[in-house]
Amino acid sequence: MPTQILDDDLLLTIRGRAAILDRDNGFFDDDLADLRAAGYLGAMVPREMGGAGLGLRELAHEQARLAGAAPATALAVNMHHVWVGVARYLHDRGDSSMDWLLEEAAAGEVFAFGYSEAGNDLVLLGSRTQARPDGEGGYTFHGRKIFTSNSPGWTRLGVMGLDSTTDPENPVIVHAFVTRDGGGFEILDDWDTIGMRASQSRTTVLDGAHAPADRVMRTIAPGPSLDPYVMGIFTSFEMLLASVYAGIADRALELAVETVRKRTSMKTGKPYSQDPDIRWRVASAALAQDGIWPQIDQVAGDIDAGVDRGAAYFRATAGLKVRATETARYVVDEAIRVSGGSTYFNRSELGRLYRDVLAGIFHPSDDESAHSTVAQSLLGPLE
Structure with a gap:
């Protein structure tokens, strides 16, 4: 265990x-x-x-x-x-x-993650935020970051931006950390979503947030990279996202089982757990969910053990994230279908899970990005 x-x-x-x-x-x-x-x-x-x-x-x-x-x-x-x-x-x-x-x-x-930018489908491979050198090995950051979870509570914010001034012909992406008490940023009160509301993943406007030299972790050329820092971000991000949505699916299935055992059919006088159609839906959700945890355990276990898969980890973890989030949406949907109209009320935990699980489609890697990653691993880059 x-x-x-x-x-x-x-x-x-x-x-x-x-x-x-x-x-x-x-x-x-x-x-x-x-x-x-x-x-x-x-x-x-x-x-x-x-x-x-x-x-x-x-x-x-x-x-x-x-x-x-x-x-x-x-x-x-x-x-x-x-x-x-x-x-x-x-x-x-x-x-x-x-x-x-x-x-x-x-x-x-x-710690919080200040990387996401509106319209930036390059994700880790490029940035719209400016990283301006301070002349002493540090940088100030200027740009707009979205979906900054932990906005009210973080004390350290990991950020990235593009330094195109030090060597204009060879720009680099700067990865660094700024502190809350260092200032140079504004957190907007703009988080009013249909789900994942307590995350308070607000927009962060960086306007001079400073990272000293000892908090500049990497300067890396834009584009694909096997730098261990990038590998660490990608694999940790995807694996832990998959686990969160797997947890939502586990809970939805648990609630579905509890509910169908309690609900009774007026037609038969039996609990809905004895209805063949209901049983099929619950089983279908479980069959889908049963495939997720072995994948999480295998890939995470390999990372823990230091198994060197190289670039193959991008495919493995991006694919796992997509499968976990899509499976979670399916499981929650099936749980709602067997649990009845009460789930349509805000007081229903399943109703809340239905709204929360939707957020999974927005996190990187999204469906399109994951397919591109897998296609490249099999077919090579687009020409």
């Missing part, structure tokens, strides 16, 4: 807050405080550095359990764990350049 940090009582407490946060469009301050107190922010930090020492595979299971209680909390905390996952990925491969992040995560600092 994977190591567990989150006990059942804590998850019940967090589940009890989820509907209220969704209704009020609030941030999960209390959840975050409880997760910090439980040592969850340092889940992937090695034990000798003050953390719990979980690997990516173990954390994927914990994130799924958290998502089953409160999807938006899990999604936002995911972005913190991605950065810890990157630092751990490098640390395990002999690169100590991000050990500072592991130490800060263990101490309770909250």
Whole structure:
């Protein structure tokens, strides 16, 4: 069994807050405080550095359990764990350049992901944000980032931007970290979505946010890269996203089973769990979901073990993310179909999961990007 940090009582407490946060469009301050107190922010930090020492595979299971209680909390905390996952990925491969992040995560600092930009389908391969050198090895960042989860709570923000001034003929993408108390940014109060509301993934306007030289992690030429930093971001991001949506699907299936056992047919006088059509739908959802966890365990286990798949990890993790999110949408839909019209009310947990699970289609890699990645792995690049 994977190591567990989150006990059942804590998850019940967090589940009890989820509907209220969704209704009020609030941030999960209390959840975050409880997760910090439980040592969850340092889940992937090695034990000798003050953390719990979980690997990516173990954390994927914990994130799924958290998502089953409160999807938006899990999604936002995911972005913190991605950065810890990157630092751990490098640390395990002999690169100590991000050990500072592991130490800060263990101490309770909250990390967020300031990479997404409207209309930027290059994702990690390009940026519309300007990275302006400060003359001392650091940079200031100027641009607009969307979907910045943990907006009210982060203390450290990972950002990237394009430096096209140092060497105009050879621009580089700059990956760095800025601090909340360093200023140079504005967080807009623009998060009013149909689902994942407690994540408060607001727009962040960078206007001079400064990263000193020791917080500039990489300068990399635009385009595809096998730099371990990029590999760490991509694999951690995709794997942990897959786990969150797998957790939503697990919970939806659990609720469906509970519901059909309680509902009784006026036609037959029997519970709906005895209806062949209902049973087929529940089984169909379970069959789809049963294929996801073995994939998560295999790929995450390989990453933990340092198995070198090279560029093949892009295909493996992008495909897994798409399969997990699409499967989760299917499972939630089937759960709603067997559970009846009560799920159409906002008070229904399944109704909330139906709205939350939709967010999966927007995270990178999206369906188109994943297909492009797989096609390139099989057929080579477009000419």
